[in-house]
Amino acid sequence: MNDAIKTVWEAIDNDRDYVVELTRDLVKIPSVNPKFQQEPDINRESEVQDLLQARLDGMGFETERWDVFPDRPNVVADLPGNEDNSLILCGHVDVVPVGDASAWQRDPFGGEIADGRIWGRGAVDMKGGVAACIAAAHALKTAGISLAGRLSIHTVVDEEAGGFGAMDAVRRGKLAKSAIIAEPTWGDIVPAEGGLTWARVTIFGKQAHAGWRFNSIWPQHHTPDRLEPGVNAVELAARFIYALRDFESARCRNRAHPLVPAGLATINPGVMRGGAGLGEDGEPVLMTNAAIIPDVATIMLDYKFMPDENFEDVKAEFEAFLHSFAGTDPWMRDHPPKVEWDMFGLNFPPMNTPVDHPLINSLVERAGQAQVTPPVIKGFEAVTDAAHYAGAGVIPVIYGASGDGFHGNNECVEIDSLVESTKVIAAAVIDMCKVN
Ligand SMILES: [Zn+2]
Incomplete structure (x- = not known):
């Protein structure tokens, strides 16, 4: 191990309280994403950012801050250095x-310490991770280490509701060669996750009075007294759902990636609406009158793809499927269903960082040295902010502490793992940014 890492790890061991107290301070400022629950007392992301920005300013970082949504700012902090060895730490x-709250054994915003853990909402997801990034930078400063490459710390809003904070940071060109997203990984190293987008399929029918439906009972026996019936978009949508299931199953069976579970490329039809008339929002206008044969049906899909799939290919494959599905029906051949991608701006590019990338090698080696439990390299089944960095050409990895109860009750982070992950992150900074 090189001297710089030794010195930094000593600094971290000598001041374990730094990362612990910072995590507690962050947990004590409730920063619930207002897209899930709107209550000014608990929507305090900007206060969290005040605290972090002050710390970063105090350590000599150049900080920048802007609102992604009203009073929901990102903070980006830079320690200047060369670009070839640049690295982002993100949380x-x-x-x-x-x-x-009554199902919690401790105050969700208390930041209490018990059983070797810090307790509270966000302790492990991921105020502990944010604190580990800041503590790593703090230890580097304490140890007097001067980095050659630029080190950036991004503390972003809105990860839990689509990653619009990270998306905005990369859109503004806040990039680097590589990035560590300090989400909890239980000390494992996560270089791969699948992509995800939301797509909306619209199926078109023909509106008519439901009283005319008898005309469609034996459509092949059109007689002069039978009228041209409507075309029921809801029934076409039902056929679509079954065809989609076959398409999804073939997709899932024909794709594999060594780091994620087989079958990850799922397409979940999550929301379906049918009714009369197409509204400006692309949804049926009238959804309360069953006396109309509906002419519009929409299906919202949660569409996942593999870490090594390209979004353009994914789209082309689905569009070909939709075209052949429409070809099975004379009406749909003339009135083809359509698909819209990235609904609500939701798009997570896949992350597929090579397992032999220097960043992965560094984390494997340093986690092997710092952690009681050796790390495993694995993929992630859901999506994180790493997606947005990957999509912008940064080489990301997810790595962070252990805990429990994230997105559930009694959330906590293990203090030992918090200290271990601080060491590993600090060492990775030295490996990637290099020392002057
Ligand atoms: Zn998280």
Whole structure:
């Protein structure tokens, strides 16, 4: 191990309280994402950012701050250095709601210490991770280490509701060669996650009075006394759902990636609406009158793809499927269903960092040295802010502490793992940014 890392790890061991107290201070400022629960007392992301920005300013970082949504700022902090060895440490400052507070054994915003853990909403997801990034930088400063490459720390809002904070940071060009997203990974190293987008399929029918439906009972026996019936978009949508299930199953069976579970490329039809008339929002206008044969049906899909799939290919494959589905029906051949991608701006590019990348090698080696439990390299089934950095050409990895109860009750982070992950992150900074 090189001397710089030794010195920094000593600094961290000598001041374990730094990361612990910072985590507690962050937990004590409730920063529930207002998209889930709106209550000014608990929507305090900007206060969390005040605290973090002050720390970063105090350590000599150049900080920048802007609102992503009203009073919901990102903070980006830079320690200048060369670009070839640049690295971002990233964490989100929003948390999910507490849920049923009576089911918690401790104050969800108390930041109490018990059983070797810090307790509270966001302790592990991921105020502990944010604190570990800041504590790593603090230890580097304490140890008097001067980095060659630029080190940036991004503390972003709104990860829990789509990652619009990180998305905005990369849109503003806040990039680097590589990035560590300090989400909890239980000390494991996560270089891969699948992509995710939301897509809306709209199926078009023909409106008619439901009283005319008898005309469609034996459509092949059109007689002069039978009228041209409507075309029921809801029934076409039902056929679509079954065809989609076959398409999804074939997609899932034909794709594999060594780090994620087989079958990860799922397409979940999550919301379906049918009714009469197409509104400006792309949804049926009238959804309360069953006496109309509906002419519009929409299906919202949660569409996942593999870490090594390209979004353009994913779209082309689905559009070909939709085209062939429409070809099975004379009406749909003339009135083809349509698909819209990235609904509500939701799009997580896949992350597929090579397992032999220097950042992964560094984390494997340093986690092997710092952690009681050796790390495993694995993929992630859901999505994180790493997606947005990957999509912008940064090489990301997810790595962070252990805990429990995230997105549930009794959330906590293990103090030992918090200290271990601070060491590993600090060492990775030295490995990636290099020392002057
Ligand atoms: Zn998180």
